[in-house]
Each structure stands twice: as structure tokens, then as C-alpha cells.
Amino acid sequence: SQQGEEDPQALSIQEGENATMNCSYKTSINNLQWYRQNSGRGLVHLILIRSNEREKHSGRLRVTLDTSKKSSSLLITASRAADTASYFCATVPFGNEKLTFGTGTRLTIIP
Amino acid sequence: DTGVSQDPRHKITKRGQNVTFRCDPISEHNRLYWYRQTLGQGPEFLTYFQNEAQLEKSRLLSDRFSAERPKGSFSTLEIQRTEQGDSAMYLCASTERGVATEAFFGQGTRLTVV
Numbered sequence: 001s002q003q004g005e006e007d008p009q010a011l012s013i014q015e016g017e018n019a020t021m022n023c024s025y026k027t028s029i030n031n032l033q034w035y036r037q038n039s040g041r042g043l044v045h046l047i048l049i050r051s052n053e054r055e056k057h058s059g060r061l062r063v064t065l066d067t068s069k070k071s072s073s074l075l076i077t078a079s080r081a082a083d084t085a086s087y088f089c090a091t092v093p094f095g096n097e098k099l100t101f102g103t104g105t106r107l108t109i110i111p
Numbered sequence: 112d113t114g115v116s117q118d119p120r121h122k123i124t125k126r127g128q129n130v131t132f133r134c135d136p137i138s139e140h141n142r143l144y145w146y147r148q149t150l151g152q153g154p155e156f157l158t159y160f161q162n163e164a165q166l167e168k169s170r171l172l173s174d175r176f177s178a179e180r181p182k183g184s185f186s187t188l189e190i191q192r193t194e195q196g197d198s199a200m201y202l203c204a205s206t207e208r209g210v211a212t213e214a215f216f217g218q219g220t221r222l223t224v225v
Binding site for chain 1: 115144146151152153154155156159166167200202204209210211212213214215216217218219221
């Protein structure tokens with residue numbers, strides 16, 4: 001079963017604009033991770049944020065976590081054509097030893 | 112080390128046939144996971160190993176599915192008597208310290224059952 005839900009399901013923006021994706025989940029978590037998947041390929045880890053952290057940065061990526069609202073957001077600044085991909089949030093519920101993925105956001109960057 | 116590798120990348124099989132996939136994790140990673148992903152969905156957990164021990168199996172893993180990691184290194188996932196509903200991407204991932212650290216995924220094996 002899928003614990004998380006990403007919003008929006010699909011997003012198209014012009015190159016250079018910022019892209020924001022949101023993830024909501026249902027149960028208390030140990031950490032939350034974001035992954036990128038190019039069409040038909042494996043997943044690539046982007047960033048991990050622990051339940052006691054509120055914000056994390058990595059290059060052009062900024063992730064926030066609000067455990068009271070059970071939600072997270074991924075911001076990609078100054079988007080590039082190469083950012084076109086599907087983005088998934090994955091949670092690690094407390095007491096669990098596996099990643100539970102959401103349904104993903106399909107991001108298209110228009111050159 | 113070149114990361115997690117999966118073989119084959121693509122497999123087309125007739126309904127009722129058996130198929131086996133292989134995953135080679137990153138060598139120092141003792142945790143190995145199998146996921147299944149259908150079109151337009153996120154990956155769904157199937158099973159995981161800590162070294163050679165299979166510690167958890169999803170209810171998605173019917174009796175037709177079996178996974179092994181005999182020496183705590185590579186793993187195999189076998190599907191017996193394949194059905195059209197088994198068509199999916201099968202992903203393998205490994206981690207250094209369980210889910211407290213990032214997972215490294217292979218490129219996946221795309222199975223098509225005709």
C-alpha cells in the first residue's frame with residue numbers, strides 16, 4: 001500500500017522557473033526521502049530529512065518537513081531541462097524497515 | 112564499485128513460464144530490497160534481506176514469488192507460472208545501514224508477460 005501522496009500529479013514549467021512538489025503521508029515517520037526517476041530507469045536518491053529536522057538544502061534542492069501536518073515539500077530552483085523526471089517521496093514509518101513510496105509527481109521542464 | 116546492477120534489463124515471457132531476475136548490490140551493503148513498480152505508480156515493497164536472512168515479505172509476494180540471497184551478496188527473485196498481472200518493473204535497492212540511510216537502486220528489470 002502507498003503511504004504518501006504527491007501533489008500535483010503532473011507539473012509543467014518553463015526552464016528557469018522554480019518547481020514545488022508536495023507530499024502528504026499518514027503515519028509518524030523516522031525519516032522522509034525524495035527520489036528522482038527518469039523514464040523507464042531506476043530511482044536516484046536526492047535528499048533525506050529526519051523527523052527532527054525542518055528544512056534541508058542540497059544544491060538547487062530545498063526540502064521542508066512539517067511533522068504536525070504530516071507533509072513535506074520539494075523545491076527545485078532555477079529548473080533545467082535535465083530536471084524533467086518523476087519525483088517520489090518515500091517515508092520510513094516508525095518501527096518499519098522499508099521505504100513506502102508515494103504516487104509521484106511527473107515534472108516536465110519546457111526549454 | 113559501479114553501483115547496484117540488475118540482470119536482465121528486459122524480459123518478455125509467455126504466461127505460465129518461470130522467470131528469474133538477479134540483483135548485485137553495492138558490495139559493502141548488507142541490506143537488500145526488492146520493489147515492484149507498475150506504470151504510473153510508485154514502487155511497492157516486496158521483500159528485504161539483512162545479509163542472507165529474509166526478514167520481511169509483503170502480502171504482494173504470493174506463493175509464486177520466491178527470493179533468495181544465499182551468501183549475503185547477490186539476490187535472485189523468481190516468479191513461477193507467470194501471469195499477465197506480473198508485468199511490471201522489478202527494482203532492487205541496497206543500503207549501507209538500513210532505512211536510516213539512502214537507498215541505491217538498480218536500473219530495474221522490466222518484465223512483460225504475453
